[in-house]
Amino acid sequence: MRVLRPRSLSSLLVAGLLLLTVPLAVAMVQAALQLGRLAQDTTRLVRQGVELAGQTQALSRHLAAYERSTNLYLLLEDPRVLEASRSIRQQIATTTEQLARLPLDREGLAHLEQLRSAVSDSLRSLETGEPADPGRAAMLADRLAAIDEAAREVADHANTLLEVRLQNLEERSAETRRNLLLWLAALVPVALVLGLIFTLGVMRPLRRVDRAITELGRGTFSRPIAISGPSDIEAVGKQLEWLRVRLLELAQEKNRFLRHMSHELKTPLANIREGTDLLLDGAVGAIEPEQREVTDIMRTNALRLQQLIENLLSYSAWQSSVAGLEVGAFPLEAELAASFRAQKLALASRGIRTKAEVEHIMVAADRAKIRLVLDNLLSNAVKFTPEGGTITVRARRLGAEVVIELADTGPGIPPEDRDRIFEAFYTGRMPQTGHLKGSGIGLSIVAEFVTAHGGRVELVEGEFRGAHFRVTIPIQAGEQVREAIRAYA
Known part of the structure; x- marks a missing residue:
């Protein structure tokens, strides 16, 4: 679709960067939001815990002072002590009201109400009881015990409530970590897929450009x-x-x-x-x-x-025209023998020895073009082999292919010429021994004809001192020839 095609390579690069950064940005924003909420809840819980601990300690001090004041009043029956008890009771009421404003549950509020009731009942007993009443002290002792019990329940419940909320906060923190990991696990494949799409969008046309340049080369x-x-x-x-x-x-x-x-x-x-x-x-x-x-x-x-x-x-x-191949069956050794007979005088005049290791192989190929391949390779070897040298030829079957090798004892191919020896009209830098310099198309024709048969020609190094060429072609060249022709057409 043309509308979805980027207008330029720079716009494609920008789009690719956006596609890669948007998922990461979403993950970062999501992580920041969750961590921010978690930090707020942590701060709130710490503040409430500090305030709850402070109010609980203040309540404990007030209750201890109230108990001392009550016992002192029972001993002295001093109105000033009773007034002090009333003042302490007011402080206890203020503290319990402050505790009630904290986020306590129903059970905690019930414990606070029990504590306020117990303090109020004990104060009324002090105000209305007779000093000479023998059961008054026992009743006040029971009231004070009830106050202590209610105070412990308030403190224990407050601590339990803090522990529960702290545990909830830890669970939320663990859940946040899991969510972040899930986000990353989900976004990494998305980023990889987007990166792959972006890479294909960039590399596919570049590969086509590279392939086109290679074909032109x-x-x-x-x-x-x-x-x-x-x-x-x-x-x-x-x-x-x-x-x-x-x-x-x-x-x-x-x-x-x-x-x-x-x-x-x-x-x-x-x-x-x-x-x-x-x-x-x-x-x-x-x-x-x-x-x-x-x-x-x-x-x-x-x-x-x-x-x-x-x-x-x-x-x-x-x-x-590369389609003019006339494929027929023929013995390969016959064409090799004919090529050597054509060079017999040149070989004899320069005292060049030949060494042949040729198997009997029937091939299906263009006989004239294979003969020209052999003639050009042998002519090239004769041209560069010094007097008294040796030319070696081998032909063997290797699976569904035939391998032809021809080597000489000449100076070989210079390293700077090896990449270009199959180019048309390239004559190289090595001086030739003949009277007439070559045209530089012999090896080019060899490469063209071998490739047309679906084969390959290569320069081999290491075994012989001079040039060593290896030609590999299919024994049955029909389908390979058609593929080669389609590749050239």
Whole structure:
């Protein structure tokens, strides 16, 4: 949906940051609110506990003073002592009223009411009783005992109430911790999912850009480049598509130029070859040995130049159409033998030995193109192998594939050239031993034809002193060829 697509990569980054920070911000706000409420309740409970403890202690002091005043009045019958008892009773009433204003439950309020009633009853007994009454002291003692019992019940109930509320606060604290952990447990997967969505939203178009650039770097210009995503990424995709079209046009122009130039060169080259053949055959008269040597050099280089032109034509034809594979069954060792026979004179003239370890293998592939692969690899080995050197060829079956290896005892491939030896027209930095420098397309054709068969070619290091190439192709190349053609198309 276009409306949901970010307008730019920067807006996508901002949206991703918001998606990641919003859940964390919600969790932080929720934690702050719960911790704030918990802190308020803790402060309130501490304040109430301090006030309750203070009022309880004050009540205990007043009750102790009231008991002393009552006992003193029983001994002295002094009205001033009775007045002091009334004053203490008023203090007790004030303290109990303050306790009643605290958040006590019904049971606590009932204990306070019992305490006030017991104090009032004892004071009335003092005020109305006769001094000579023998049961008066016993009755007041009972009243004071009731006051002590009521005071203990008030204090015990207050302590119990504080403990219950403290336990409730601890339970709420534990519940708050559990809730925070649950929030985190719920938000972490959400953040991960949002982060994954954000990463995919950013990386998917970037991977497409990277894949498009890689294909352009490999010379694959036939597949259109269409990249969807933020507007700036789409703009990059359009620029890459423009570059692809331009490179395709340049490649087509190059191929046309190669075809035209190759055809133009073939006619005068054929005349040169015919002339040298006539001279060597003595058709125009006998020639001196020195003249024959020069003529032979001319003929040899004409043949090599013809091979280069044939390579150019083959490369141009391959670049124009990769679907022209004619797959058929043939014995691989026959093509290897034919390639070595074609190089027999060059091998003999330079004293190059050959070592072959070839199994009997029937392959289904394009015979002409496999032959050209073998010719180019062997020609490359002959070119760089010094006189008296050795060229080793191996061919074996490995599962559903055939592995062909060709190695020489030449100087090898310099490290700075190894990444580019399969590029078209790259001739490297190593000086060649022949009279004519190569065109730099032999190994490129090898790589193109092997890839078209669904195989691969690689440079192997370590076993031989010189260059060591390994070609791996499927024995039954039908489906692999079709996949390779679809990849190029």
